[in-house]
Amino acid sequence: xxxxxxxxxxxxxxxxxxxxxxxxxxxxxxxxxxxxxxxxxxxxxxxxxxxxxxxxxxxxxxxxxxxxxxxxxxxxxxxxxxxxxxxxxxxxxxxxxxxxxxxxxxxxxxxxxxxxxxxxxxxxxxxxxxxxxxxxxxxxxxxxxxxxxxxxxxxxxxxxxxxxxxxxxxxxxxxxxxxxxxxxxxxxxxxxxxxxxxxxxxxxxxxxxxxxxxxxxxxxxxxxxxxxxxxxxxxxxxxxxxxxxxxxxxxxxxxxxxxxxxxxxxxxxxxxxxxxxxxxxxxxxxxxxxxxxxxxxxxxxxxxxxxxxxxxxxxxxxxxxxxxxxxxxxxxxxxxxxxxxxxxxxxxxxxxxxxxxxxxxxxxxxxxxxxxxxxxxxxxxxxxxxxxxxxxxxxxxxxxxxxxxxxxxxxxxxxxxxxxxxxxxxxxxxxxxxxxxxxxxxxxxxxxxxxxxxxxxxxxxxxx
Amino acid sequence: xxxxxxxxxxxxxxxxxxxxxxxxxxxxxxxxxxxxxxxxxxxxxxxxxxxxxxxxxxxxxxxxxxxxxxxxxxxxxxxxxxxxxxxxxxxxxxxxxxxxxxxxxxxxxxxxxxxxxxxxxxxxxxxxxxxxxxxxxxxxxxxxxxxxxxxxxxxxxxxxxxxxxxxxxxxxxxxxxxxxxxxxxxxxxxxxxxxxxxxxxxxxxxxxxxxxxxxxxxxxxxxxxxxxxxxxxxxxxxxxxxxxxxxxxxx
Numbered sequence: 214x215x216x217x218x219x220x221x222x223x224x225x226x227x228x229x230x231x232x233x234x235x236x237x238x239x240x241x242x243x244x245x246x247x248x249x250x251x252x253x254x255x256x257x258x259x260x261x262x263x264x265x266x267x268x269x270x271x272x273x274x275x276x277x278x279x280x281x282x283x284x285x286x287x288x289x290x291x292x293x294x295x296x297x298x299x300x301x302x303x304x305x306x307x308x309x310x311x312x313x314x315x316x317x318x319x320x321x322x323x324x325x326x327x328x329x330x331x332x333x334x335x336x337x338x339x340x341x342x343x344x345x346x347x348x349x350x351x352x353x354x355x356x357x358x359x360x361x362x363x364x365x366x367x368x369x370x371x372x373x374x375x376x377x378x379x380x381x382x383x384x385x386x387x388x389x390x391x392x393x394x395x396x397x398x399x400x401x402x403x404x405x406x407x408x409x410x411x412x413x414x415x416x417x418x419x420x421x422x423x424x425x426x427x428x429x430x431x432x433x434x435x436x437x438x439x440x441x442x443x444x445x446x447x448x449x450x451x452x453x454x455x456x457x458x459x460x461x462x463x464x465x466x467x468x469x470x471x472x473x474x475x476x477x478x479x480x481x482x483x484x485x486x487x488x489x490x491x492x493x494x495x496x497x498x499x500x501x502x503x504x505x506x507x508x509x510x511x512x513x514x515x516x517x518x519x520x521x522x523x524x525x526x527x528x529x530x531x532x533x534x535x536x537x538x539x540x541x542x543x544x545x546x547x548x549x550x551x552x553x554x555x556x557x558x559x560x561x562x563x564x565x566x567x568x569x570x571x572x573x574x575x576x577x578x579x580x581x582x583x584x585x586x587x588x589x590x591x592x593x594x595x596x597x598x599x600x601x602x603x604x605x606x607x608x609x610x611x612x613x614x615x616x617x618x619x620x621x622x623x624x625x626x627x628x629x630x631x632x633x634x635x636x637x638x639x640x641x642x643x644x645x646x647x648x649x650x651x652x653x654x655x656x657x658x659x660x661x662x663x664x665x666x667x668x669x670x671x672x673x674x675x676x677x
Numbered sequence: 678x679x680x681x682x683x684x685x686x687x688x689x690x691x692x693x694x695x696x697x698x699x700x701x702x703x704x705x706x707x708x709x710x711x712x713x714x715x716x717x718x719x720x721x722x723x724x725x726x727x728x729x730x731x732x733x734x735x736x737x738x739x740x741x742x743x744x745x746x747x748x749x750x751x752x753x754x755x756x757x758x759x760x761x762x763x764x765x766x767x768x769x770x771x772x773x774x775x776x777x778x779x780x781x782x783x784x785x786x787x788x789x790x791x792x793x794x795x796x797x798x799x800x801x802x803x804x805x806x807x808x809x810x811x812x813x814x815x816x817x818x819x820x821x822x823x824x825x826x827x828x829x830x831x832x833x834x835x836x837x838x839x840x841x842x843x844x845x846x847x848x849x850x851x852x853x854x855x856x857x858x859x860x861x862x863x864x865x866x867x868x869x870x871x872x873x874x875x876x877x878x879x880x881x882x883x884x885x886x887x888x889x890x891x892x893x894x895x896x897x898x899x900x901x902x903x904x905x906x907x908x909x910x911x912x913x914x915x916x917x918x919x920x921x922x923x924x925x926x927x928x
Contacts, residue, residue, distance in 0.1 A: 231777070234809050242792070249794035249833070577792055583738050585780030585807050587773055671739040674729075674786060 232587055239590025242581060243597040246574065254602065257566055261606025261650075264562065266613035268555045269646060273618050273636035275548045278625075290356035291440075292533045293318065293507045295516055298526040300325060300501040308503070314519065316512035321352045322450060322500035328457040331446065332414040333386075333430070335394040343414070344393045344444060348456055349504070351385070351447040356506045358385060358447065363434040366449050373410050373429040379466050379487050381429045385447040386411075388438040398435045408432070413446075415468060417460045426459055426468035428452070451491050454498070466490050510534050559650070560657045563603070567595045567661030571668075578665055579673030588666055595661040603654030607647050614638070683753040685856045685889045686712040686735060687760075690745030693730055704920040705730055705910070712889055714753045714856060717880075719900055720893045722910030726921040728893035731910070732859045735891060736784050737775045740767045751781035753856045754888070780807050783850030783858040783888075785879075787865050789842035791834040797845045798830035804853035820848050823885070824878050840871045847879050851886050858883065860892040864899065873899060 247254050303322065312320050323329065332343040351358060351366045358365065368380035391398055396409060403409045413428040430446070455465040466487045505527075507513040513529050520527050571578065571594075578591050618636040625635045638646070691707040705727035712718060720728050733739035741747065747764035750757075766774050783804070784790070791800045801817060821827045824844040834842055843863055850858050863879065864872035876899055883890050894900065897907070907926040914920060 231809065235807055238803070238806050242794070245799070246794040577794070580790055580792060582776065583736065583779060583784060583790075584803055585776050585778075587776055669738075671733045674733060674738065674790070 257602045258605040262609035265610035269614040277637040278635045295505045296528045318508040319506040323502035324457040325501040334412045346444045350453045382452040387441040387445040390444045391435040425471040563657035567658040583670035592662045599658035682713040687748045692743040707923040718891045719905035726910035783855040785860040789846040
C-alpha cells in the first residue's frame with residue numbers, strides 16, 4: 214500500500230480516482246442504510262405515494278374529462294362563429310384574403326338570404342307537403358359539421374333522374390327539417406342501398422310568369438337539434454349559387470325546369486357545363502354574405518378588428534367567449550393552487566424526513582467521516598436517500614394512479630361523449646411529474662445535506 | 678521494535694484547551710512525543726484527564742489549539758518517509774485532506790464504533806474499500822479466525838454482544854494494514870474474563886500485523902508484561918487552570 218494513493222508527489226490531494234472511489238463507497242453506504250432501515254424507508258415511500266397518487270389522479274382528471282370539456286367549449290364552433298350583419302358585396306379576392314389569415318378556421322360565401330331558400334318535399338311522405346327551408350353553404354372543413362362528426366356535403370350521381378346531365382347535391386339537413394319531413398335520423402337508414410332522397414323546388418317570376426325548377430337532393434346526414442335551431446339544409450356552394458342565379462332569371466345547371474313550356478324546357482336543359490359553372494363561382498362572382506369561423510377564442514378579436522377596419526359589421530358572441538375563458542382560467546387557478554399546496558406539503562415532508570434522518574444517523578455519519586469518507590460523500594448520503602424515496606414513492610404513486618384511473622374510466626367513461634378517457638396522463642406528463650418529484654426531493658434535502666456536512670467526527674465518537 | 682524503526686507520529690508542543698463539567702477551563706499538553714513503527718504505547722490517567730481527547734487529536738478528528746510540530750507518516754510501513762503536516766492542515770482548515778489521511782489510521786472505540794447498517798464482514802472491509810485495496814478474502818478469514826468472529830461475519834452489530842463488536846472493530850482497524858492503530862478504552866465495556874480474552878487476541882493481531890498501537894485505558898494491570906511504553910496524563914493546575922500533561926511513567 215502506498216500513501217501516494219489520493220495525493221500527488223508534492224502531497225497535493227488528487228481529487229480524481231480516490232475521491233470518486235470514496236464517493237461511490239458513500240453512495241453504497243447510503244443504499245445499505247436505506248435497505249437496513251427497510252421499514253422506515255417503506256413508511257417514507259408510502260407517505261410520499263399517499264401525497265402523490267391523489268395529485269396524479271387529480272391531474273389525470275384535469276387532463277382527461279375537464280380538459281376535454283373545456284376544450285370542447287373552447288373549440289365550440291357556435292362560440293367561434295362570426296356572423297355578418299346585413300348584406301355586402303364580397304369579391305373572390307376578398308374571400309381569398311380572409312381565408313389566408315391565420316385566425317381564420319373556415320370561410321365560405323353565402324348568397325342573399327332572400328334568395329337562399331328552397332322548398333323541400335319528401336317523396337316518401339307526399340302528404341306532409343312542402344317545407345320552406347333555408348339554404349346554407351358548406352364546404353370541406355366546415356367546423357359545425359366536423360364537431361358532430363358528420364360527412365361533408367358534395368355531389369353524387371342523380372339516382373332519381375337517370376337522364377340528368379348534372380350530379381345531385383349531397384346535403385345535410387337540420388333536425389327540425391328532418392322532423393317536419395319525417396326523414397330518418399339514423400345514418401344506417403340514410404345510407405341504405407339507394408340512399409335517402411328529397412325533392413327541392415325553387416320558384417321565380419319571369420315577365421309576370423311563375424316558373425319553377427326542381428332538384429333531387431340526397432340526404433347525407435341530419436344535424437342534431439342543438440347544432441341549428443331553424444329549418445336548414447347545408448348544401449355545396451354550387452347549389453346555393455344556382456338557386457340565387459335561377460331566381461335572378463339566369464339559366465343554371467343542377468335545377469331542371471318544372472311546369473314550363475316545352476320549348477323553354479328544352480332550351481334550359483343544358484345551360485352550361487357544370488364544371489365551368491362551378492369554377493366561375495370562385496372567380497368573378499360577388500357574394501352578399503359569408504359563414505366565418507375563427508380558429509380559436511383568441512383569434513376572434515383580431516378577425517373582428519380586421520373586418521371592422523373594412524367596414525364589415527359583424528356580430529361576435531363576446532359574453533359566451535368571456536364565460537368560456539373565465540371557466541378555463543378558473544380551472545387552471547384551482548388546479549394550480551391544489552398542485553402548489555400538495556407540492557409544498559411534499560417538500561416540507563421530504564425536508565423534515567431528511568433532517569430527522571440526519572439527526573438520527575449523526576453517529577453513523579460522524580463515524581464515516583472518521584473512517585475517511587469525503588465531505589461530499591456525507592452530503593450525498595441524505596440526498597441519495599431522499600431521491601430513492603422520491604423515486605420509489607413516485608413509482609408506487611404511478612401504480613396507484615393506474616389502478617384508480619382504470620376504475621374511474623370503467624365507471625364513468627361510458628357516460629361521456631365518444632367514450633373519452635375520464636382520467637388520463639400522457640407519457641410526457643408522467644415523466645414531468647417524476648422529474649418534478651425528484652427535483653423537489655433533491656432541493657428539499659439540501660438543508661439535511663448542509664447539516665450532514667457540518668457533522669464533526671469528534672462530536673459523536675464518544676457515543677458510538 | 679528497534680530504536681531505528683521509522684517514526685509514525687511526531688508531535689511537539691501540542692495543546693488542547695477545553696471546557697469541562699468539573700473545571701471551567703482545562704488544558705491538555707503534550708510537550709513532545711515520537712512514536713515509532715511497531716511501538717506499543719499505553720496511555721493512562723484519571724478519568725477526564727484527556728486520554729480520549731489526545732487519541733482524537735492523534736486520529737486527526739479533533740483540532741488542537743496549538744502544535745509546534747504535528748506530523749504523521751502514513752507511508753512508514755512502505756519505507757515512504759513523506760510527512761503529513763497535520764498542524765498545517767488544521768491551520769488551513771483543509772478538512773478533506775485530513776479525512777484522506779485518516780484512512781491510514783485504525784481506530785477502535787470504546788464500544789466498537791461499527792456502522793449499524795453493515796454486517797460485520799462489510800464493516801471490516803470499509804477501510805480497504807476506501808483505499809481501493811483488492812479484496813483479500815483469505816486475509817479477512819485469517820483475521821476473523823484469530824479474533825474468533827468467523828461465524829459472526831454475516832451478522833449486523835445489533836446482533837452482536839459488546840465483546841463481539843469489539844473484536845469486529847479490532848479486525849476493521851487492522852484490515853487495511855495501517856501504520857497506526859488507536860484504541861480508546863477497548864476493554865472498558867467488557868467483564869474481566871472477556872476483557873482478558875479480547876486483549877489477548879488484540880495484542881496477537883497487533884504483533885502479527887507489525888503495526889503501531891496507542892491505547893488509552895484504565896486497565897493498566899491487564900497490560901503489564903506486554904512491552905508497552907507507558908505514558909501517563911498527570912493532572913494538576915497551571916496558571917490557575919486545571920491541566921494535564923502527558924509524560925512517560927519511567928522518565
